[in-house]
Amino acid sequence: MFVVFGLLPLLYTAWVSLHDWDLIDGPRAFTGVDNYAQLLSDWRFYNALGNTVSIFLLSTVVQLLAALGLAALLNRPLRASSWWRAGVLLPNVVSVVAVALVFGQLFGDTSGTVNAVLELIGLDPVDWHSDRWSAHLAVSVMVIWRWTGYNALLYLAAMQSIPQERYDAAALDGASRWQAFWLITVPGIRPTILFTVVISTIGGLQLFTEPQLFDPLGTSGTGGTDRQFQTLVMYLYERGFTEYDAGYAAAVAWAVVAISGIVVLVNFGLVRRMVARS
Amino acid sequence: MTVTTPRPAQHRTHRKPDAADSPRGPLRWWVYALLLAVGAASIFPLYWSFVVASSDGADASGLPSLIPGPHLMENLARVVDTVDFWFAVQNSLIVASTVAVANVTLSTFAGFAFAHLRFPGRNTLFLVVLGTAMVPAQLGVVPLYLVVSDLGWYGRLEAVIVPALAGAFGVFWMRQACEQAVDPDLVDAARLDGCSVLRVIWHVVVPAVRPQALVLTMLTFLSAWNDFFWPLIVLDPVRSPTVQVVVSELASGYFTDYALMLTGATLGVLPVLVIFVLLARRIVTGIMHGAGQGVR
Secondary structure, eight states: OHIIIIIHHHHHHHHHHTEEEETTTEEEEEOTTHHHHHHHTOHHHHHHHHHHHHHHHHHHHHHHHHHHHHHHHHTSOOTTHHHHHHHHHHHHHSOHHHHHHHHHHHTOTTTOHHHHHHHHTTOOOOOTTTSHHHHHHHHHHHHHHHHHHHHHHHHHHHHTTSOHHHHHHHHHTTOOHHHHIIIIIHHHTHHHHHHHHHHHHHHHHTOOHHHHHHOSSOSSSOOSTTOTTOOHHHHHHIIIIISOBHHHHHHHHHHHHHHHHHHHHHHHHHHHHHHHHO | OOSSSOOOHHHHHHOOOOTTOOOSOGGGHHHHHHHHHHHHHHHHHHHHHHHHHTSOTTTTSSOOOSSOOSOHHHHHHHHHHHSOHHHHHHHHHHHHHHHHHHHHHHHHHHHHHHHHOOOTTHHHHHHHHHHHHHSOGGGGHHHHHHHHHHTTOTTSTHHHHGGGSOOHHHHHHHHHHHHHHSOHHHHHHHHHTTOOHHHHIIIIIHHHHHHHHHHHHHHHHHHHHHOOHHHHHHSOTTTSOOHHHHHHHHHTSSSOOHHHHHHHHHHHHHHHHHHHHHHHHHHHHHHHHHHHHTTO
16 A cells, blocks of 8 residues: 555656656657756746745744744643643644635735735735735745644643753753743754654645635636746646646656755754754 | 543643743733734634625625624525535545545554564564655655546545555554553463454454544544545546535635635534544644654
8 A cells, every 4th residue: 555655656756757748648758858857947847946935934934933932832831731732733623725715815905804904004905916925925824824833732742851850950050931941942852843844844845725725716726827826736736737747747746856855854964963962 | 521530640740830930920921811812813714714604795805894794594505506515525524434444444453563563574664654654645646646547536536535545644653552552461462362463453452542543533534524635636526526625616716705615614614623622632632642752
């Protein structure tokens, strides 16, 4: 089962990517690395890559910092602690489709709630969909909303395994709460932080549903009229499943695998170095 | 059910105030204030979805009132008129239940094998399983589509069920459950007495890992219920849609009707909320103990 549905697809993807391959009619010709050569000079690929990285950085940085703060709050002696934990996890279990539609309404250009509030307090409405950076921000807000609580729970679990003695010793040395947080808590959960960076990377580079459904006009996968919020997987979807160019879509898939692999390897390198240091 | 059971003691002993913490004094109101703000932000989009779903379609533009309106039933009727919603619910139930049951069964077998049986290549095989988790599933869609359409499954539920029958996450989860909850001596004793592996699993493993298995069932049910990318590609929006596919269809009309869209979205989220409310604590514990341990 794992070989069939786990590893084989990647090899098969590589094989398909070396062909001029129609999704419906099958392979037409072996073309070697032609698809990859085309990819390297395809501005739409670079556009999607840039959008993906931009949304990924925006959402990951904010999400992980917020999760760190939230975990510190949850780590204090609270009444009804399990309810708070459940509350912060709630966004993570809700269907992404529903999330994307609600936020699509909130960030609507002409009739959205956020713009209505902005106008109410005397600010100019924002073109959430047509402006590239605003669209990235809106999509990032959805990602942040979904994942902050989940990451906070992972951090909380790690924080609870830090021995209390370290904090007692720091208190004796006169450390403030703030110093204790940065000198004991954060180093103590370093492996978990890097783990969340890895999973956010893999997830962030695969972002699809949120931006796909953020597009109010249909499901063609272009991510706005100027492709201003088309991500890599949306581009894969557009080429493979609306234009039926399986060979090219497979090449895009492999490019994403390679990029994810590089980022994850860099992260593992960091983990090893940090573990060695402590 | 769990009302009278005291919470496990370990929660209390692990729990401690932050560090150089001032004594548990008054100043802590702001902790609750911040948490309340986070909680409100978590719930608001769902509440908002319900508000818009119960509003008049025309009201939904601009700043509608903050309280639900009286139009929920009308909107519900419009959803059912626009798409085949109940058919989609039925499809989603079939897919999600099959996937959940299969996953738990297969993962329990595999998890037990990895935790308690010695066989050649065990560690290598487990690394392979974990490796499949590292490869983003969405990136294998092209060959998966080709295989599925060769089998003649395009537009059929098999196309979304079969590839999801087993997963690395479940195996990892159940291996951990077996390591923590199953006594290896009991396994050895049962095997010495001539129990077959199947009987060991049924009489020793299953009773011990039932709570973790329940959480895994619900988590796989939720992820199958919520899945969108693969069903969008391989299912036929008319002949075999799942709930997520029809809800997204509501959004793809030429005219954006938020009341209609968000009524569909709210309905699609309801089963998720029910499961979550029933099992929230166990899911939280599972995530905290499950994923955390992988790193430490």
